Amino acid sequence: MSGEHLAVKPINPDLQIKLVLVALLLAVFFTSLFIGRYDIDPFTIVMILLAGFIDQVVGFLSWPAAAFAPWQHSLSHVSGFIASFFDMIASLVHPIYHTWPPVMETVVWEVRFPRSLVAILVGSGLAVSGTTFQGTFRNPLVSESILGVSAGAGVGAALGILLDQNSYVIQLFAFGFGMLAVAMTFMISRIYRSNPTLVLVLSGVIVGALFSAITSLFKYIADPYTKLPDIVFWLMGSFARASIKDVYITAPVLLISMSVLYLIRWRLNVLSMGDEEARALGIDTGRLRALVILCATLITASAVCISGLVGWVGLVIPHIGRMLVGPDHRKLMAAAILIGGSYMLLVDIICRNLTAGEIPVSIVTSIIGAPIFLYLLKKSREGWS
Amino acid sequence: MCAKLEVSKATFSYNGKRNIFEDISFSVDEGDVFCILGPNGTGKSTLLRCLCNLYRLQSGSIRIDGHEISQMSQSMLARNVGFIPQIHTPTFPYTVLEVVIMGRTPHLSMISVPSEKDYIVAEEAIRMADIEDIKDKPYTELSGGQMQMVLLARVLAQEPRILLLDEPTSHLDISHQIHTIEITRKLAQKGISLIMTSHFPDHAFMASKKVGIMKNRCFMEMGSADEVITEDNLKRAYGSDIKVVYLGGDIGRKITVPMLKSQS
Numbered sequence: 001m002s003g004e005h006l007a008v009k010p011i012n013p014d015l016q017i018k019l020v021l022v023a024l025l026l027a028v029f030f031t032s033l034f035i036g037r038y039d040i041d042p043f044t045i046v047m048i049l050l051a052g053f054i055d056q057v058v059g060f061l062s063w064p065a066a067a068f069a070p071w072q073h074s075l076s077h078v079s080g081f082i083a084s085f086f087d088m089i090a091s092l093v094h095p096i097y098h099t100w101p102p103v104m105e106t107v108v109w110e111v112r113f114p115r116s117l118v119a120i121l122v123g124s125g126l127a128v129s130g131t132t133f134q135g136t137f138r139n140p141l142v143s144e145s146i147l148g149v150s151a152g153a154g155v156g157a158a159l160g161i162l163l164d165q166n167s168y169v170i171q172l173f174a175f176g177f178g179m180l181a182v183a184m185t186f187m188i189s190r191i192y193r194s195n196p197t198l199v200l201v202l203s204g205v206i207v208g209a210l211f212s213a214i215t216s217l218f219k220y221i222a223d224p225y226t227k228l229p230d231i232v233f234w235l236m237g238s239f240a241r242a243s244i245k246d247v248y249i250t251a252p253v254l255l256i257s258m259s260v261l262y263l264i265r266w267r268l269n270v271l272s273m274g275d276e277e278a279r280a281l282g283i284d285t286g287r288l289r290a291l292v293i294l295c296a297t298l299i300t301a302s303a304v305c306i307s308g309l310v311g312w313v314g315l316v317i318p319h320i321g322r323m324l325v326g327p328d329h330r331k332l333m334a335a336a337i338l339i340g341g342s343y344m345l346l347v348d349i350i351c352r353n354l355t356a357g358e359i360p361v362s363i364v365t366s367i368i369g370a371p372i373f374l375y376l377l378k379k380s381r382e383g384w385s
Numbered sequence: 386m387c388a389k390l391e392v393s394k395a396t397f398s399y400n401g402k403r404n405i406f407e408d409i410s411f412s413v414d415e416g417d418v419f420c421i422l423g424p425n426g427t428g429k430s431t432l433l434r435c436l437c438n439l440y441r442l443q444s445g446s447i448r449i450d451g452h453e454i455s456q457m458s459q460s461m462l463a464r465n466v467g468f469i470p471q472i473h474t475p476t477f478p479y480t481v482l483e484v485v486i487m488g489r490t491p492h493l494s495m496i497s498v499p500s501e502k503d504y505i506v507a508e509e510a511i512r513m514a515d516i517e518d519i520k521d522k523p524y525t526e527l528s529g530g531q532m533q534m535v536l537l538a539r540v541l542a543q544e545p546r547i548l549l550l551d552e553p554t555s556h557l558d559i560s561h562q563i564h565t566i567e568i569t570r571k572l573a574q575k576g577i578s579l580i581m582t583s584h585f586p587d588h589a590f591m592a593s594k595k596v597g598i599m600k601n602r603c604f605m606e607m608g609s610a611d612e613v614i615t616e617d618n619l620k621r622a623y624g625s626d627i628k629v630v631y632l633g634g635d636i637g638r639k640i641t642v643p644m645l646k647s648q649s
Contacts, residue, residue, distance in 0.1 A: 138477075263495075263496040264495060264496060266490070266498045267490070270490050273487065274476075276434075277470065277473070280463065280467070280470075281491060282460035282461075282463025284459045326478070326480075327479055330498055
């Protein structure tokens, strides 16, 4: 290493990778705000963001000013002093003038900002659940949908569309049927007592096939001019309808489940050594596996209920993470979160800018994911057996 | 004196129809090395798995210091009993150190990660198993024998009071076999009880206080190595002619010599 020639002590490589990944996510996020059909230059974006942020702060500060307003003119009074003090601060921190048309503000704050947040949430969620499933099932070829959650969500969404429900009901159906499918998989796997991980994967395949058949049936009977396109479009995933409400609704579930999985990251390492060894090392594998499946399914179901089905992310991102930081879940989980978010956001930028119309997300993730996966397969083949 | 590990009338069956072993009773004290011999497929490994509750007995009991193991929590049990499987199929390329430190898991809470202290224990285990040179290698790239030493280091890092070794020397070259035997002797001196299965009666002579030969679902013979490992018993167990020879001088122990059919 030529490190010793440098005067500066090289920082810990793990931290270095993490910092690069954080910087990448921020850069992609910022880029996602100014790239789009409606042209806004990066400088204006910065100003809009700052102004919006300051508006929030001022709004927060003006609350005490308003509360104490009746005494504003009697300066001798303490409350009057407080009121004018906050007024003063509020006027101090408001040096940015809105020199841009209001439509820009709408585009940034109401369209692109929530859409990008949703893309990040979905991407990191799918990456985390894919990572934990690959570890839990000791199989680098499984993804977050292996237990049937996506197939179930598909049925839920298709049913919601068939029944002419509004988008909230469709989301709720997608979430509920996704959970239902995995619950069925889990129940079926309980029938057989040997080799729990293999039986789970096999039950997942069975339940997935069943639910896919039901989705096909719904597509077959759907009105081909009004409903069928909606179903098909949902099954291919999109962030086009993402709103800040989606973030409010799903972020708590996503963040809590992701935190739980992050907290048990060490146990995921041990679980990936196989059921018998993990038990010999003191882990109640039945209970841990149930917790992992619950959290990962909550994440995936929440993600797909706002974005529709998004394939390949939970399969490919864990491999990219392993290539960068190794298989240890203590480092891999954070890497998956960061890479997953950046990747999904990048894909969404492509989806909404490449052609005149929106391209469904899954099409892009598959087209990009397949060659990446092929490359990773070749590169890290010797690591798997 | 109260026996540390006490097995009484243990019976196990995979399917409830055919018993793998039945009515087995024995006890192991602090510092004992109990070596289980016997032909392939007699249920030696199954017995070891029952001793750490990976399999549940059909009937009978296994107690540690008087506590039934099926009543213990998994982590409580793992703090008392360590187990090395005979075969391990790796999936992800963890480094050797990462694998060894997994031995500390029963000492950690649900959401904690290994601390500095755990690393010190793991490094010590790595030193004891003499695998410092491969510490940072991905363990997927190791040979079967190296992997066996890594798993030994992992169970050492676990610091159990009872150690179950399933053919710990099966993939090892002769020097590592001896090294492993020496480690077992050292551990026994520290007061750890060891139970191991083996295909080498010689290892039993070198390390064991107690030997049992498993055949036809139960122990055919049990006792000290000298009493149990006799030409007669080996013939009954394995069906082949094996001579037991005492080598005097600075060797001073018995060895077994398998005879070729044409010789006898």
